[in-house]
Structures are given as C-alpha cells and as structure tokens.
Amino acid sequence: MTKKTSNSDITYNGKPLQGLALSSEDEVFRENTDEVLDYIRKTVPVLEDGEFKRWFISDHAVADGVLKDRENFRRDWEENAAEGTWGKDVAPMIGKWGMFDIDGPEHKRVRAPVSRMFTPGKLKLLIPKIEEAIDREIEHIRNKEEFDFISEFAVPMSTNFMAALLGIEARDLVEFKQYAEDLTQVFIERESENVIEKAGAAKEGLEAFFHKVVAEKRENPKEDLISLLTEEEKNPITDKDIVDNCVLMVIAGKVTTTDLLGNGLVAFLQHPEQLKEVQENPELYDAAIEEILRYDSPATEIPRYNRNACQLKDVHLEQGQTLAISLAGANHDPEVYSCPHQFNIHRDEPAHLSFGGGAHYCVGAPLARIESKIAFKRFFDEFPNAKLVDEKPKRKAIGGFGGYREIFVKIN
Numbered sequence: 001m002t003k004k005t006s007n008s009d010i011t012y013n014g015k016p017l018q019g020l021a022l023s024s025e026d027e028v029f030r031e032n033t034d035e036v037l038d039y040i041r042k043t044v045p046v047l048e049d050g051e052f053k054r055w056f057i058s059d060h061a062v063a064d065g066v067l068k069d070r071e072n073f074r075r076d077w078e079e080n081a082a083e084g085t086w087g088k089d090v091a092p093m094i095g096k097w098g099m100f101d102i103d104g105p106e107h108k109r110v111r112a113p114v115s116r117m118f119t120p121g122k123l124k125l126l127i128p129k130i131e132e133a134i135d136r137e138i139e140h141i142r143n144k145e146e147f148d149f150i151s152e153f154a155v156p157m158s159t160n161f162m163a164a165l166l167g168i169e170a171r172d173l174v175e176f177k178q179y180a181e182d183l184t185q186v187f188i189e190r191e192s193e194n195v196i197e198k199a200g201a202a203k204e205g206l207e208a209f210f211h212k213v214v215a216e217k218r219e220n221p222k223e224d225l226i227s228l229l230t231e232e233e234k235n236p237i238t239d240k241d242i243v244d245n246c247v248l249m250v251i252a253g254k255v256t257t258t259d260l261l262g263n264g265l266v267a268f269l270q271h272p273e274q275l276k277e278v279q280e281n282p283e284l285y286d287a288a289i290e291e292i293l294r295y296d297s298p299a300t301e302i303p304r305y306n307r308n309a310c311q312l313k314d315v316h317l318e319q320g321q322t323l324a325i326s327l328a329g330a331n332h333d334p335e336v337y338s339c340p341h342q343f344n345i346h347r348d349e350p351a352h353l354s355f356g357g358g359a360h361y362c363v364g365a366p367l368a369r370i371e372s373k374i375a376f377k378r379f380f381d382e383f384p385n386a387k388l389v390d391e392k393p394k395r396k397a398i399g400g401f402g403g404y405r406e407i408f409v410k411i412n
C-alpha cells in the first residue's frame, strides 16, 4: 500500500482549498464550482481537508466505490464525526436524522417499512394529490407579471408534496407548512434572524404535531405514509421511529425537491432548444430529469466514515476518518461523462450519483422523479413562454445543497 498522509497544500485563486473554500458558502467556489472541482479532481482526487478534518472525494470511481461498500463505509457519526464538517452547526439543534444516521440491522429495521410506501403501486395512489397540489400553485402564480419561482412556487410545492405523502389533513396544513418551512429555511439561507434557533423550535413543534397525527392515523388509517407505518403487525417500529423518520422526510425530501424544481427550471430556460424538444415529445421528460439531477445536483455532498483502514487512489486512510463525497464532483467527472459541464438530455452514460448509493440510496427517489415530471410538464404546458428575468439567478450560499436562492421569472 502506498502511504500518503497529507496532500492538503493545493490552492485556487491564491486561496488554500480547505474547509469552507470547498463549499458553496464560499463565493469563489459557488461561482466557479465546475472549474474548482475539475481542478481538484485532476490534481488531488482524494484531498485532505485539514481544516474540517476530512477527505474530500471528487472522483466518480472512488465516490461510487465508497457508497457501494456498505461494510467499510458508514453514515453513523456518533463516535467519529469530524469537527467542523458542514452541517455540524445545525446538528446540535436537529440531532440525528432518523434512518439517515444509523447503519447495519438497525437501519434496515427502520428503512424497510418506509420503503413500502415508495413502490409503483403505492405511488400511483398519490398522483391525484400531487396533481391537485400543482394545480393549486399554478393558480397562485397564473396572473403574476414577475415572481420568484423558488419562494412562490417551488417551496410551497415541495411542502404540498410532503403533506400529500404523509397524509396531512387539510385542516392541519397551515400548521404543518409553518413548521416545515421554519425547519428547512436553514438549508436555504442563514441571513434571517434566528434562523437556526427557529429551526430547532420547529423541529420540536413538528415532533409533537406528528405524534398527534400518528395517534389519529391509528384510529382512522388512509392511503398515506404515516398510516402505512402504523400497521403494527407489519412494522416492528415504535412511534418515536415513525416521528423521527417523518421529520427526516421533511428535511431530506423538501429542500432537495425545491432545488430540483429550481435547478431544472433554470437548465430548461437556459437551453430553450432542449426544452422545446421535451415539450414536443413529453416522453423525454424522464431523461431530462435525470440530466438535471446530474448536471446540477440538489444534494452536492454527503458524508461517510471508514470503519477500517483503507486505500483510496494513492491515499492511505487510517480507520475512523471522515469522507466528504462530492456528488457534484463525481457527476462531472470527464472519465464517465463526455463534455460533463454541458446540459444534454440525450446522454447514454452511467447513472448520476445524485441520489447517493448503497444502503442509504435515497428512499424518496421514485417519488422525486414522479413529482418533478408532473410539475415541469404542467408548468411548461401552462406557461410555454416562461423566461428568466436574470440570465444568471442567485445561488444559495449553503454547503451540501446545490440550488438557487431566488429565480425571478416572467410567464406571460
């Protein structure tokens, strides 16, 4: 085995590529993401980030190998979390995220009941509710001259989708919406006053809210995720597991869906010839959505911890290190994707890593695909002349999530 213990001395634009300089919180990284990631991948595909005490991986083959190796690489961060890794500032308030942060048999026990909701048969039952939610938001923007697609369409839409999945009753929607949006605002921006504290309070509120909903669904089950999870004879999970995973759904599924809608809108409007093709051949929406996910991934980075010493490229890692898998980096690796920075809905190349891989592969992926397909088709059928007001909308300055802070559009 080659032993290489430090390779952390590379710079970009005169600045060391360490800590926040490897995150969208940094303006240089945010504005030049593809270029910085290309440079890192070419120079040090397994880069030591001494500042955040982790290894930054931008190479597709290494990322894919780590994600698939369930035995050696885990998500559970209890014993060995690195200091300063992104998200650690919100971790004390949000804590562990349900199945997200556990591994092994315990993970399987909690994940299996949830995945029963994401089969084609069950998802089909949600389609009328998804369509209804989209129609409601379409009416909300129909007569607007100019509006912010993120705050006025994508954010409320992702909340509505979540409410449909969980089976939130109409009378509880306002309360649910407030909690869900306060909880997730922290992954959109950090400049509002007390945004982290508000998220902490919303998490507590949401937990109490879900405990109430669980009790109601036991009495009166319907076709939704919470009802399905309360079928005790089929699910060896507790009410706390159910509530924790519902909170996780809101965190994991809402911001990513908002970003998928925003990133897709910008990709389509910046490539009108491909949008036209999709509008004329709606069966191309499926391929277009996969390309949006690859080209501009809503989740840009996910962590892993190695349980055993290992060799990644020319780097030897002692046991117990933190790895930051750059999904955005892997998805733009030229070894796998030709002209990776071009948006091309006709690719015939390996799947992107935007939903992760291995044991924690996104459980909501089939739903995200269905929701975004219906939303884009409906939006562009209704507003075929939609245009960006600003050709380069403002990105979010948040690590780990890749999306837009605001996207002003004209539809009429």
Ligand code: HEM
Binding pocket: 075, 099, 100, 101, 111, 165, 248, 249, 252, 253, 254, 256, 257, 260, 297, 298, 299, 302, 303, 353, 354, 355, 356, 357, 359, 360, 361, 362, 363, 364, 365, 367, 368
């Ligand atoms: C565009 C949309 C989405 C993207 C890009 C996305 C991305 C991801 C990624 C990358 C992971 C893996 C994390 C890891 O391995 O460390 C993940 C896991 C997860 N996602 Fe998604 N997600 C999306 C939508 C959703 C939706 C709509 C839901 C729920 C309704 C959801 C629920 C989850 C859950 C519960 C996990 C944890 C799975 C586990 O730990 O076993 N996601 N997602």
